[in-house]
Amino acid sequence: MKKCALVTGGSRGIGKAICLKLAKDLQYHVLINYQSNESAALETKQLIENEGGSAEIIGFNVASLEETQAALNSWKEANTEAVVEVIVNNAGITRDGLFMWMQPNDWKSVIDTSLNGFYNVTNFFIQEMLRSKYGRIINMVSVSGVKGTPGQTNYSAAKGALVAATKALAQEVAKRKVTVNAVAPGFIKTDMTAELDEKELVKMIPANRFGEAEEVADLVAFLASKKSGYITGEIININGGIYS
Template structure:
């Protein structure tokens, strides 16, 4: 009888202790959640109308991304390597959407061009809040036929260019203790592709680089994520022979090509949305279900 009473008393004490601890943790959690929430919201809201650099934004995915950011009221640096007229047209569209724009010619395969790009942007707008590394080239051929310059050109623009641009951006963002980087990778960087050893290696490198940047800069409130598009409607897909296109579409569960605007929507979320402030080091395939990792 005494043992039963003692057990009941001990059980009651344990319940009371758990209840008290629960109340304390809950109260602390509410206070911490409130503090963190305010800090994250303030930081994220400052990014929503920030200064953005979108490399390779005179056409295709880059153009769609630049327009999506401009439509949010951002200041967007439209970068081009070859067609200034196309870049200027994108800049005009951004301003019609309510954003601000400047056009900067720069070859992302050249470090000095990248440095000049960031200098021109910071001279005009004072900072950089968002970097979208989109610029890329292809020099496709089977590995056994690939010439050294075909390998190196793709690596220089598609991988080294991302590194040097991100390095320049994080110097600015690190001082401000806020910023977002979005790298445009490719499903080829996830699964490989015959005839694209250079491109696949570069995009795979971008995915690994994304994770490293995220780890190094998370403590400074800088996020870095990658988007890996599959087959997206473009001048390149428009030129695909019908017999090959049929085979390609069979390999896409969605049964169609993606649209540049669909990629831009995901980039806009990662670059600007307050809800993306806790997302970093991730790679998102946008490929109609091709990879389903």
């Protein structure tokens, strides 16, 4: 039985670091989900293989139920001996702007990716996890989803809803040894934060620096491991003390 971990939005940034960590530390065969950047996904796959791990790429848009189900059904048919034990719902997009000027699609696309993406992917695997009486579901949220961030009402709404979904689902599935937790990063050095004014923003952070993607990946790997079996329904902040 091939044990697998699926990471959505796994080709770059925090997702990439998580893929590498799950392969190296927990020896999972990693399914690297991507939407459009196939070359970045292939690069992540190569890095895992260079370290002696195993991975494959799987392209689909998590916001589309039809696309998600088609891709995952196709994968299952080709991998009848494989089981997905870990899901990391990492895919997310931002369309920042003041709410009064926010266009309908800027609202919808952010909600569809973070919140509906969680439903589309997790719902596909949840019954199998419950039957096998084991699973780890980790939702990547954000400091925005915990405290709210001005200029990110759509992103805060999507991630805040995911916080609530994490707490609810955790209670439904705990008896079957399936845990559901969320990780809420603050400012982490990635492509998404490259254009921010780091010098100015670190003044708000007690730790006086941005975090590294690898630090977030370490936390996710712990939550994905057997060591975390008694932790569920938790939202764990990793933000250098900016908000807790």
